[in-house]
Amino acid sequence: MLDSAxxxxxxxxxxxxxxxxxxxxxxxxxxxxxxxLWAIHELGIDKDTLAVVSGIGCAGRLSxxxxxxxxxxxxxxxxxxxxxxxxxxxxxxxxxITGDGDCLAIGGNHLIHACRRNLKLTxxxxxxxxxxxxxxxxxxxxxxTRVTSTTPLGNTEPHFNACALATAAGAGFVGRxxxxxxxxxxxxxxxxxxxxxxxxxxxxxxxTEIFGRKNEMGSSPEMIxxxxxxxxPSAYRxxxxxxxxxxxxxxxxxxxxxxxxxxxxxxxxxxAIKSAAAKTATTRKGAA
Amino acid sequence: MNAVDSAQAPRAAMRLLSGNHxxxxxxxxxxxxxxxxxPITPSSEIAERLSRGLPEVDGVFVQMEDxxxxxxxxxxxxxxxxxxxxxxxxxxxxxxxxxxxYAAGAEIPCVIVNVMRGGPSxxxxxxxxxxxxxxxxxxxxxxxxxIALAPASVREIYTExxxxxxxxxxxxxxxxxxxxxxxxxxxxxxxxADVDVQGAARVQRKWASGxxxxxxxxxxNEDRIPAMSRPGAGYRVHTxxxxxxxxxxxxxNPEAVERNLGRLLTKFDRHxxxxxxxxxxxxxxxEVVIVTIGICARAAMRAIEMCSARGVRVGLFxxxxxxxxxxxxxxxxxxxxxxxxxxxxxxxxxxxxVQRILRDTRVEGIHRFNGEPIAPAEIAGRAxxxxxxxx
Numbered sequence: 001m002l003d004s005a006x007x008x009x010x011x012x013x014x015x016x017x018x019x020x021x022x023x024x025x026x027x028x029x030x031x032x033x034x035x036x037l038w039a040i041h042e043l044g045i046d047k048d049t050l051a052v053v054s055g056i057g058c059a060g061r062l063s064x065x066x067x068x069x070x071x072x073x074x075x076x077x078x079x080x081x082x083x084x085x086x087x088x089x090x091x092x093x094x095x096x097i098t099g100d101g102d103c104l105a106i107g108g109n110h111l112i113h114a115c116r117r118n119l120k121l122t123x124x125x126x127x128x129x130x131x132x133x134x135x136x137x138x139x140x141x142x143x144x145t146r147v148t149s150t151t152p153l154g155n156t157e158p159h160f161n162a163c164a165l166a167t168a169a170g171a172g173f174v175g176r177x178x179x180x181x182x183x184x185x186x187x188x189x190x191x192x193x194x195x196x197x198x199x200x201x202x203x204x205x206x207x208t209e210i211f212g213r214k215n216e217m218g219s220s221p222e223m224i225x226x227x228x229x230x231x232x233p234s235a236y237r238x239x240x241x242x243x244x245x246x247x248x249x250x251x252x253x254x255x256x257x258x259x260x261x262x263x264x265x266x267x268x269x270x271x272a273i274k275s276a277a278a279k280t281a282t283t284r285k286g287a288a
Numbered sequence: 289m290n291a292v293d294s295a296q297a298p299r300a301a302m303r304l305l306s307g308n309h310x311x312x313x314x315x316x317x318x319x320x321x322x323x324x325x326x327p328i329t330p331s332s333e334i335a336e337r338l339s340r341g342l343p344e345v346d347g348v349f350v351q352m353e354d355x356x357x358x359x360x361x362x363x364x365x366x367x368x369x370x371x372x373x374x375x376x377x378x379x380x381x382x383x384x385x386x387x388x389x390y391a392a393g394a395e396i397p398c399v400i401v402n403v404m405r406g407g408p409s410x411x412x413x414x415x416x417x418x419x420x421x422x423x424x425x426x427x428x429x430x431x432x433x434x435i436a437l438a439p440a441s442v443r444e445i446y447t448e449x450x451x452x453x454x455x456x457x458x459x460x461x462x463x464x465x466x467x468x469x470x471x472x473x474x475x476x477x478x479x480x481a482d483v484d485v486q487g488a489a490r491v492q493r494k495w496a497s498g499x500x501x502x503x504x505x506x507x508x509n510e511d512r513i514p515a516m517s518r519p520g521a522g523y524r525v526h527t528x529x530x531x532x533x534x535x536x537x538x539x540x541n542p543e544a545v546e547r548n549l550g551r552l553l554t555k556f557d558r559h560x561x562x563x564x565x566x567x568x569x570x571x572x573x574x575e576v577v578i579v580t581i582g583i584c585a586r587a588a589m590r591a592i593e594m595c596s597a598r599g600v601r602v603g604l605f606x607x608x609x610x611x612x613x614x615x616x617x618x619x620x621x622x623x624x625x626x627x628x629x630x631x632x633x634x635x636x637x638x639x640x641x642v643q644r645i646l647r648d649t650r651v652e653g654i655h656r657f658n659g660e661p662i663a664p665a666e667i668a669g670r671a672x673x674x675x676x677x678x679x
Contacts, residue, residue, distance in 0.1 A: 048521075064537060074529060082364060088364070089519065266348065
């Protein structure tokens with residue numbers, strides 16, 4: 001059986017020459033990376049046909065650690081690069097790793113259109129509520145009142161609910177999980193990778209060093225437990241009322257629809273154009 | 289639609305084509321199989337033509353959500369091993385600059401067509417200009433090499449678009465095809481059947497071969513062009529916009545950056561024989577040589593005839609490869625000239641480069657940025673005056 005943790009050795013999927021990694025102590029991104037690689041392992045995806053495209057920021061750096069075809073592109077644009085790659089090479093498994101700033105701020109336009117277009121891609125957005133690499137500035141997902149290096153008085157901007165945004169924009173698969181639940185996170189990413197169209201997976205990760213410290217949120221385990229306590233598993237979404245958790249966030253698979261996949265739809269339309277062109281050519285020949 | 293016809297079955301017939309149409313046909317003939325774009329005047333006809341032509345040859349056309357996404361998708365497709373192109377005009381060219389720099393730095397072949405219109409900013413969308421000459425060279429941040437080709441006729445847009453793909457693939461670089469709105473939307477009769485399309489289709493980038501352990505994605509031999517690996521071929525390399533070492537991984541080691549960026553910045557030096565391209569007309573005994581591109585070069589041809597009728601010997605030097613500038617050829621062509629005249633539809637960009645190269649020659653410009661092409665009579669008048677002053 002492939003589904004036991006014991007048979008999965010993350011080192012088979014990492015580039016040893018890139019170690020030690022550069023993530024801060026306590027950072028949750030490594031847990032998310034492990035879950036992604038575990039999901040890839042269980043699905044039996046060949047590293048040679050795996051393409052990982054990432055943007056700029058802490059999450060963007062993860063692609064370099066993966067033993068696959070990896071592309072570390074410009075800030076906010078990994079979905080646009082991945083769209084070209086996946087359209088040109090439908091034989092590849094294309095995964096995007098992005099962060100909340102990369103995906104929702106500078107890259108927000110590409111996200112909503114990737115959701116709408118529904119090309120087969122898996123987008124893993126690691127949400128740590130902050131621009132960690134540049135020193136802890138406010139991001140589109142920073143909770144209200146949080147202190148960051150550019151909101152010294154506490155954040156007064158409302159934050160995005162990324163999954164609601166992706167659903168509204170038409171994503172066929174939307175899910176959310178926390179790093180506390182690694183096997184569940186792995187299962188969610190697996191379901192996303194298997195989805196025939198665009199899949200958006202948000203992972204809540206903790207930024208202990210840059211974000212947690214400023215907000216006195218404690219150590220990494222404390223931050224992760226806090227995230228967990230805010231959750232409302234989607235299985236209970238309609239049955240359990242959680243009036244004492246004003247910040248509660250549904251997790252698990254939140255949206256799954258069966259919209260036509262863009263690449264396949266385009267190729268079908270192309271066949272029609274080609275046969276029409278062939279007919280015209282025959283007619284022209286006949287006329288001559 | 290005749291995209292396939294022209295690529296596969298050349299006919300000896302003359303065709304009536306616009307510049308942008310010729311660009312789309314040239315791309316398909318060169319083996320372009322991916323186009324991503326965003327609507328912008330006056331280049332949209334290229335996208336429209338390719339949206340029809342590419343699926344006919346099993347290629348992909350996609351209209352992206354913005355200009356940045358368009359070049360990003362093009363680079364992504366090229367990373368996958370497919371010849372790819374985008375087309376735009378001034379404002380879109382500005383938006384593409386960061387990712388153009390990525391393609392230059394990570395050495396991803398691609399073609400960017402920029403149909404020049406009036407600027408700055410939104411400028412004059414339907415009026416011609418040549419104001420992006422310097423942006424094509426220096427538009428992205430940092431030091432990087434770039435190629436820009438400047439066709440001056442519908443037929444040349446066809447042949448130079450093909451050459452743009454050849455150079456992009458051979459030298460692993462983005463190539464800009466730069467022409468003005470007049471040439472883009474000018475419709476003229478052209479003969480394309482004699483263009484060596486088969487030769488162009490043969491051009492392939494240098495692909496990695498041999499064992500994975502021995503492959504260094506940015507190591508190069510004397511030709512300074514590293515072999516690229518195709519995803520799926522088993523090399524599993526890392527590509528990044530960060531400064532990188534031969535192994536493709538980011539580095540800030542000064543020696544490694546010096547070595548690798550140094551190689552990148554000089555990588556065209558040994559390829560100038562295939563890279564440099566220019567046209568000269570009557571420069572051997574010219575008193576005045578006109579240096580210009582695009583629609584201004586066509587006005588200059590008429591001006592030369594007018595001057596000749598008045599007994600003034602005027603020549604033309606027209607860089608077809610605009611960047612890197614064919615400096616040796618320019619020096620040679622102007623060796624005997626007493627003055628050089630640079631008519632251009634901007635506030636003096638090409639003049640700067642020409643003056644830089646010809647330090648000891650008198651260089652004058654005609655600069656026009658009001659959307660009106662420069663008339664032959666005006667060029668002839670200035671050329672004649674310059675010649676008579678120098679006699």
